[in-house]
């Protein structure tokens with residue numbers, strides 16, 4: 568089974584590209600979606616204990632947690648120490664299930680693939696990228712996003728240029744959905760051919 572690691576900086580089009588792999592029948596595990604589900608239950612009491620007031624009523628309030636971190640960026644490691652092991656456990660379960668079902672390839676959609684060392688656990692790295700102006704426009708169009716928040720996030724992420732340099736494949740999302748879909752199709756075909764040869 569080929570394990571594809573899919574990553575990209577904020578707003579590059581990672582989730583949209585992951586859906587394109589899924590549409591080709593490839594199972595996808597999204598670390599972001601796992602975090603969302605953990606914040607609805609399992610992780611909430613742990614986060615409330617570490618950062619009081621951020622998870623009232625048994626669910627993490629992302630607006631409050633995000634605001635807290637903007638004021639206290641030094642607290643990120645403490646949050647990550649709670650969240651990342653739980654995310655990792657879900658990833659392991661996903662891989663076991665995919666292997667048991669005989670999947671030929673799977674995608675791990677991991678925003679922090681390089682930052683957390685997850686790159687070492689995948690066979691192939693796909694980086695989603697576009698021009699920085701397009702990225703900025705996309706992100707600033709989101710409700711609640713500010714230039715200050717975007718810069719704080721970018722400062723915590725491996726730069727796009729370094730991500731691209733470490734990629735086996737780059738999907739450029741700056742030329743529309745159809746162009747990206749074609750690139751995803753070409754990657755899957757290439758990997759299937761590689762598997763055939765082995």
Ligand SMILES: CC(C)(COP(=O)(O)OP(=O)(O)OC[C@H]1O[C@@H](n2cnc3c(N)ncnc32)[C@H](O)[C@@H]1O)[C@@H](O)C(=O)NCCC(=O)NCCS
Nearest residue numbers: 576577578598599602629632633636650654678720723724
């Ligand atoms: C900080 C939080 C509350 C912000 O939530 P919010 O809904 O406002 O934004 P969202 O989750 O969509 O993230 C926005 C951007 O920040 C990036 N980001 C999120 N967490 C981190 C981090 N720990 N380090 C660097 N970038 C991060 C995301 O990749 C994304 O590009 C949330 O991202 C969080 O709890 N992060 C810690 C868990 C984590 O590390 N998640 C990353 C995937 S495993």
Ligand SMILES: Nc1ncnc2c1ncn2[C@@H]1O[C@H](COP(=O)(O)OP(=O)(O)OP(=O)(O)O)[C@@H](O)[C@H]1O
Nearest residue numbers: 576577578579580581582583705740742743744747
């Ligand atoms: N190939 C593409 N062509 C045109 N627009 C795109 C393409 N891919 C993504 N987009 C647009 O870019 C925006 C960001 O996409 P998406 O939510 O997939 O990014 P992301 O990388 O998952 O973001 P984040 O890291 O913040 O979660 C969306 O508005 C999406 O419609």
